[in-house]
Amino acid sequence: MRAELGVAAAAGESVVARRTTVPAPVAHVAVVVPVRDEELLLARCLASVRAARRALVERGGCTVDVVVVLDACRDASADVVARFGSVRVLETAAGDVGAARAAGVRSALAVRPVAAERTWLTCTDADSAVETDWLLEHVRLADAGADVVVGTVHPDPADLTASQWDTWRATHEPGRPNGHVHGANLGVRASSYLAAGGFAPAPEHEDVDLVARLRATGARVVASDAVDVLTSGRAVGRTPGGYAGHLRATLLRD
Numbered sequence: 001m002r003a004e005l006g007v008a009a010a011a012g013e014s015v016v017a018r019r020t021t022v023p024a025p026v027a028h029v030a031v032v033v034p035v036r037d038e039e040l041l042l043a044r045c046l047a048s049v050r051a052a053r054r055a056l057v058e059r060g061g062c063t064v065d066v067v068v069v070l071d072a073c074r075d076a077s078a079d080v081v082a083r084f085g086s087v088r089v090l091e092t093a094a095g096d097v098g099a100a101r102a103a104g105v106r107s108a109l110a111v112r113p114v115a116a117e118r119t120w121l122t123c124t125d126a127d128s129a130v131e132t133d134w135l136l137e138h139v140r141l142a143d144a145g146a147d148v149v150v151g152t153v154h155p156d157p158a159d160l161t162a163s164q165w166d167t168w169r170a171t172h173e174p175g176r177p178n179g180h181v182h183g184a185n186l187g188v189r190a191s192s193y194l195a196a197g198g199f200a201p202a203p204e205h206e207d208v209d210l211v212a213r214l215r216a217t218g219a220r221v222v223a224s225d226a227v228d229v230l231t232s233g234r235a236v237g238r239t240p241g242g243y244a245g246h247l248r249a250t251l252l253r254d
Contacts, residue, residue, distance in 0.1 A: 022145045023189070027118040029056065029135055030108035030190075031066045034100035034183075038126035039076040041232060046084045048129040053086075056135040064135065067108050071100035077126070098206030101183065102199040109190060119190035123207070127232035128153070128184040137227040138187040147192040147219035148211060151185030151227040152177050159233030177223040183207035185229040192219040 031049055035042060046068070053064045066087040070078055072095040081089055092103050105121055112119050120142050124130055141149050154172070157165045172178070186207055196213040199206050215221055 022143075024118050025061065026120045026139045026142045027062060027114040028112055029062055029064045029120045029122060029139065030105070030112065031064065031122050031124065031135070032069065032101055032104035032108060033066070033124055033126055034069045034071055034097055034104065035073060035077050035081070035126040036071050036095070036097070036100075037073055037075045037077060039080050041127045042077055042080045043083070044129050045124065045126050046081065046087065048131070048134075049124065050084065050086065051132045052130050052134040052136075055132050056139065059136060062135075062139060063113060065108055065111065067104045069100045069104040071095060071097070094201070096201050096203055097183070098199050098202035098209075101206060102201070105193065105198060109194075112190070116190035116194060120187055121190055121193055122187045123183050123185075124229060125184040125231060129230045130185075131228070134185075134227055134229065137224070141222055141224060141226070142187065142189060145220060146187075146222040147189045148214050148221040149187035149227065150177070150179060150181050150211060150221060150223045151187070151229060152180075152223075152225040153182045153184050153229045153231045155233030156230055157233070164233075174225065177225040179223040181208045181211045182229075182231075184231045185227060186211075187227075188214065189219075192217065195219075 031053070033045065033049065049066055053066060056062050056064055067090065068081050068087050069090045069092060070081065071092045081087065088107065090103055090107055092100055094100060101123060108121065109116070109119070120139060122135065122138055138149055155168060160168070183206065192214055196210065196217050196219065199210055202209060211221065
């Protein structure tokens with residue numbers, strides 16, 4: 001599906017941009033993936049990112065860097081990453097998703113080949129899988145004037161009962177993104193990210209906090225389901241709440 005540029009009314013955002021000029025086209029994309037004990041799902045994630053990266057590179061006009069942050073991992077996640085030679089790997093001991101995302105972005109920006117205004121930062125999660133056109137759509141929205149793309153996610157139907165999946169689908173209308181912020185599908189122009197202060201250390205909701213500060217700086221925030229991402233439908237995640245907590249509250253109460 002291809003949602004129009006704009007923000008759903010449910011998100012309380014105006015579709016009128018604060019930006020008055022369209023920036024230069026994106027020339028470099030950095031993908032940051034924080035990992036905390038995700039050996040079972042990580043290969044799916046990295047394979048999907050690899051396909052999205054290939055699609056953007058083949059289109060031409062952009063370079064792509066993928067940074068995987070192994071944060072206090074105690075499982076075999078490092079062994080999984082080692083099978084994907086085209087990614088850069090950081091290891092941290094913070095046990096904090098906000099700090100892990102921030103470390104990944106710092107690493108990406110330290111080697112960026114172009115100006116921050118032309119660099120697009122994307123985030124997804126190790127328990128998620130992106131579509132092949134994920135990066136293409138992020139860049140399309142950025143080149144159309146977005147400073148921030150708040151993308152939608154959907155739970156893996158394989159993790160839900162048929163009834164739970166039907167309930168989820170009934171509350172999510174295609175073409176009407178709800179504006180919820182998900183670290184599994186978030187993009188931001190590097191210059192806007194730096195102006196807002198970047199990700200702050202936090203065990204969860206670091207993505208919501210960043211987007212709130214981006215809005216406060218006047219960044220143009222666009223909500224779109226054109227870049228929908230599959231994520232785990234598990235009831236217990238790697239943070240106290242997060243998407244797993246949301247699913248527990250709305251679908252998995254029984």
